Each structure stands twice: as structure tokens, then as C-alpha cells.
Amino acid sequence: MSEPNRSEPTLVIRGGIVIDATGERRADVVVANGRIQEVGEGLVVPTGATVLDAGGCVVSPGLVDLHTHLREPGHEEAETIETGTRAASLGGYTAVVAMPNTNPPLDSADAVRNVVELARTATAQVAVAGAITVGRAGQRLAPMAELAALGVRLFTDDGAGVQSAGLMRRALEYARDLGATLAQHCEDGSLACDGAMHEGAWSSRLGIPGMPALAEEVMVARDIALARVTGSRIHFLHLSTAPSIELVRQAKAAGLPVTAEVAPHHFSLTDACAAGYDPVFKVNPPLRPQCDVDAVKAGLADGTVDAIATDHAPHAPEFKDLPFDLAPPGVLGLQTALSLAITELDLPLTRILALLSWQPAAIAGLDPSNGGGQGGVITPGAESNLCVIDPTATWTVDPMTLASRSRNTPYAGRTLTGRVRHTVFKGEPVVIDGEAQR
Numbered sequence: 001m002s003e004p005n006r007s008e009p010t011l012v013i014r015g016g017i018v019i020d021a022t023g024e025r026r027a028d029v030v031v032a033n034g035r036i037q038e039v040g041e042g043l044v045v046p047t048g049a050t051v052l053d054a055g056g057c058v059v060s061p062g063l064v065d066l067h068t069h070l071r072e073p074g075h076e077e078a079e080t081i082e083t084g085t086r087a088a089s090l091g092g093y094t095a096v097v098a099m100p101n102t103n104p105p106l107d108s109a110d111a112v113r114n115v116v117e118l119a120r121t122a123t124a125q126v127a128v129a130g131a132i133t134v135g136r137a138g139q140r141l142a143p144m145a146e147l148a149a150l151g152v153r154l155f156t157d158d159g160a161g162v163q164s165a166g167l168m169r170r171a172l173e174y175a176r177d178l179g180a181t182l183a184q185h186c187e188d189g190s191l192a193c194d195g196a197m198h199e200g201a202w203s204s205r206l207g208i209p210g211m212p213a214l215a216e217e218v219m220v221a222r223d224i225a226l227a228r229v230t231g232s233r234i235h236f237l238h239l240s241t242a243p244s245i246e247l248v249r250q251a252k253a254a255g256l257p258v259t260a261e262v263a264p265h266h267f268s269l270t271d272a273c274a275a276g277y278d279p280v281f282k283v284n285p286p287l288r289p290q291c292d293v294d295a296v297k298a299g300l301a302d303g304t305v306d307a308i309a310t311d312h313a314p315h316a317p318e319f320k321d322l323p324f325d326l327a328p329p330g331v332l333g334l335q336t337a338l339s340l341a342i343t344e345l346d347l348p349l350t351r352i353l354a355l356l357s358w359q360p361a362a363i364a365g366l367d368p369s370n371g372g373g374q375g376g377v378i379t380p381g382a383e384s385n386l387c388v389i390d391p392t393a394t395w396t397v398d399p400m401t402l403a404s405r406s407r408n409t410p411y412a413g414r415t416l417t418g419r420v421r422h423t424v425f426k427g428e429p430v431v432i433d434g435e436a437q438r
């Protein structure tokens, strides 16, 4: 018998190990009205409720991606909000931060409202990142206050770094007063020039123009100095070199409000992958030598790096399949990130989930302490954004079966460990047994 005034449960996740920021325990999770109603062992399954088996699996807060290129509007041949969020759901994500390098870019209230409207029926929350500068051109600040009033909490010109230190300083001051965070794509254009891969032994051997690691590092150093002066939060996107990680380590030790993410390709691939000139291995920042991969992993292990973010960057074959130096940079990431973390990192699953769920949720301002429903503790009353992971299942990446509209994964044929079994968004099972439900 249900108690009076209690909604009938619609969903029960049964027999799993619940892991969240408070630790782990064996428990069933009962969902009603999009919220968690009960968490406990051996709960009675109400008739009529959908039962998701979680035997041998982990039940986690849904994953949160700080760095997704959904391509809509403007490049729907590569991805749409619908296909991108379906890929997100299949990858265990219940929220993604949509990057503003669309066409038109997300630098105005109208552009942001349009994406919010298009995402209304998506299978994951789409949090819009606004551009820092008009047209992402690095000349004039975008109307940040107007965008913040629409709920934008992260600003970035991703795809390009803000080259002017003076403009970046002003942007940091505005962001601080708006309670927002600036996210920097660290790339000094005067050093990066037309580099198409990491500048080093492999670029020399292959005759591909190189981009020095320094192009990233000088901007990390500059922006740490700006964060010190302004007291503003800054988040470093897709860091990829050992000195960048070390700079963040020192900034954190000095108590500065900096956070950092790394992408799975920067802990699982090296610049040697470019040896066959296959543009699927072209990404920005570029793949780096093993010493940088090791530093990225060390940063993840010691807490210097706060989040694993996909930099999911779909490109249609007619644009991506060009000679290496002409191809656009970017790889798919949403459906492989969790498995790559489990496969490649020597970290307990709880730490991996912190890096993929509750820590990025807090950086994006989507967690319960910011009034959001992502990455929170799995407890009665919380919003039901969850994923169920089989940590020991193995699978082989087949580009043709990915949900993205594009096929540019560098992991084709790779067998990975760890698989998303179910994803629940606002109480609705959007993935059941690895199958998208819509």
C-alpha cells in the first residue's frame, strides 16, 4: 500500500551499487514524478513501474559534459541537437554544455534562446555556453549580462583563445560580477600559426606544420595571472601538455579559483597516431607525445584536473576527409569517454565518476548547490538524472553504429571496457540496455 500523497513510482533501478559524491552502497532506486523517491536495499517493486536491472552494475548520477559541439544551428550535416543528445544519452550523459562555435555563433540573446528552444525535447539537458566576444572574433565583448540573464553560466570563445589580455581581463571582471565562469581555449595564435599537429619529432618526420606546446602554455600562464588580479573563476578547456598541468597545479596550490579539464584523446592517443596522415587523428589542441599523456594522467590522479570533458567535435566526411593539414580538427567523444576513462586510467570508478559527473556539474553550475539537478547525491527528493554502468562489459567501437551524424571517431576497432547500460533523464529511461528509446 502506498502512503497517502505519495506519487506512484514509475521506475525502479534494481540490484545495483549506488555511487555518488557521498560514497557507495548496495541499493535499489525508486523514481516517481521525475524525482528519486526511495533509495534502499530490497525495496518492493510496485506494480506498473518499469524495472531496470542493475545487477553487477553501478548506478551513478548522470554524466555531465563540459564540452560538446552540437553544431546546430549551422552545421546540421555534422550533428543536430537531437542526434548529439542521443549520443550523449548513450554515453551516460544527462547534461552537456553546448559550445558556442555554431553558425551563427551563440553571442546574442536570440541565438541562445533559439538553442534553448531547439533543445526542449532533447534526451539530455543542454546548457548553453555563450561566446565571450561578438562573433568569437576577439574584438568586442558579447552582451554577457543579457546572456547570463537567460541562464548562461559559462562563457567561452572555444575553437579560438581570446588573444587580447586586456579584453580577457575585462571579460573576467564582468563574469565575476555576473557569477559566471570563463572557459578558455588556450592557444596563442602568434605561436600556433597554421600548425596542424604537435610540433616535434613526428611533425618534422611527416612534414606536417607543427603547433608548439608553448602556444597553449603561454595562455594558461597569462590567464592564471589574470585570475590572480581579478579574483575571477577561470576554467581551462582541454589541457594537453605537461607544463600546462603543472601551471594549474601551482595555481591551485596558491589558492586561485582555477579549474581544468582534459579530453579522453589526450590521455589515450599520442602524436605518433598522425603517422598515417589520417585526418581522424587531427584535433585541437593536437595529440601530444607520451610524456604529456603521462602528465595528463598524473593530473587526473592527483586532483589537479577537475573534469574529463569530451570535446565531442563531429565533422561530416565531406569536410573531414581532406589532406591532414586542410582537414578541420575534432573527434567524436560522447559515446566513448566513460569507457576510455575506465580502460585507460588506473583510477577507482568513484574517482572516474567524480571527474565525469559531479565535478563538471559544479563547474558548469548545474549541480544542486547551484539550483540544478545534475551530479547530485542519489537521495530521496533529488532530480532523477542517472546512469547505470556495467564496469566490466567490453565492446568494440564501430563508427557506423554510433548515434552521432558524423563518423569521425579515432577509436574504430578498439575494444574498450565499461559500458553504459541505462540512462535516466528527468525520471524517463532514455537508454535501456544500451538502446536509445527515442
Ligand code: DOR
Binding pocket: 069, 101, 158, 159, 160, 185, 282, 283, 284, 285, 311, 313, 314, 328, 329, 330, 331
Ligand atoms: O578539435 C577541436 N575541434 N578543437 C576545438 O577547439 C574546436 C573543435 C571543433 O569545433 O571542431
